[in-house]
Amino acid sequence: MTAVPMTAVPAAHGTSVPVPYRVVARWEETPDTATLRIEPVGEPLPPFAPGQFAMVWAFGRGEIPLSVSAIPTTGGLAHTVRSVGAVSEGLYAAEVGQVIGLRGPYGTGWELEKAVGQDLVVVAGGIGLAPLRPLIRDAVADPGTYGRLNVLVGARTPADLMAKIETRQWRTAYTGVTVDRPDDRWKGQIGVVTKLLDRARFDPHNATAFVCGPEPMIRATARALVHGGLAPSSVRVSLERNMRCATGHCGHCQLGPVLLCRDGPVVGWDRAEPLLYTREL
């Protein structure tokens, strides 16, 4: 993809015009996933909250929704993108110095602030860890505000684990990492991520869970959490649909009465469960 020279322009808040951001760093998370650290070329977009997403442009290809995977205190943002299609491939391949476009912030966040005083159970499947990373960093940075922090990560293979070093460095009550298919060097847990719930340290009656990953994994995890005693409203899940306008107008991301770009992507399991089990939706 060719870099497009851009000059500083005012941010077009509340419009569908993308704001230019420059890639200032890029690193590979897995063989098909990269994180882009970006900074605004001109005026930045309004602040993002963990869990919210932006519509990210690969100029000449199109745009896709991407949750923020880091919100550095020094400014700028990070997005983690897996190469699965034309647009995501273009973003994955973006080089340092290249300019991409952003609209946002959109959608609901994790709302960590509502879990003050509670144990936290963060469950990530594959690169579902990316949208959860800003939340985990906030919780790690402010340990006195919350109860015990648990981070549970599942992936298909060891190569599919992102942020391996950072995951080990988080100060938590319990960090568990499991894979479905180990390689010869893997010495850790093997099995579904829900198994790690038995080893996590939390009081189900005073805990909030945050779950992100592929939808079958979200369903299995949320069911296990509720079976273990958490209230469905205390299980917050991030759902993904075909988001286009991101402003609640086009209806592409509709899930029953919910427009996920506006009412989501983060919703309580009490709201999500009946919708996910409706075959017609």
Place this chain on the structure above:
Amino acid sequence: MMTTLSTSLNALPAEHRQRLMRIAREVSFPAGTRLFEEGGHADRFWIVRTGSVALDTHVPGRRSPVIETLGHGELVGWSWLFRPYVWQFGAEAQTPVRAYEFDATSVRLMCDDDPALGMAVSQWVGRVLAHRLQAARTRLLDLYAPYGSGSGVRR
């Protein structure tokens, strides 16, 4: 900790659990110890206290792939309860392991003598099996692939 009460030994009524624990032996294994081999006679079982046990299967010409790891409070071995009492997989201590070991023949005789105990033990092992079947099915979905095993919009 959110204990899966339905699959731990604590799921048994206290009197049955105490009867089982009276014949339990405390054992420990260094990392790398083979607890049993696929196809061998299933003459005992274990409840893990600390450490981790890997279940594996033999594939000719390559290292035995690990299917699952079992940790604290989990049952290692269920083939002892069902004829022909033959291990379906192999098991190896992945780390130093401390466990309670139970003699399978003794437990089966206790179950034969006391149908209430037999029912409780069968239900407990049945729940463990159901839990593992559910986990195996979930893994079959290849959950972490993009869009799971289904199709999605790829942009």
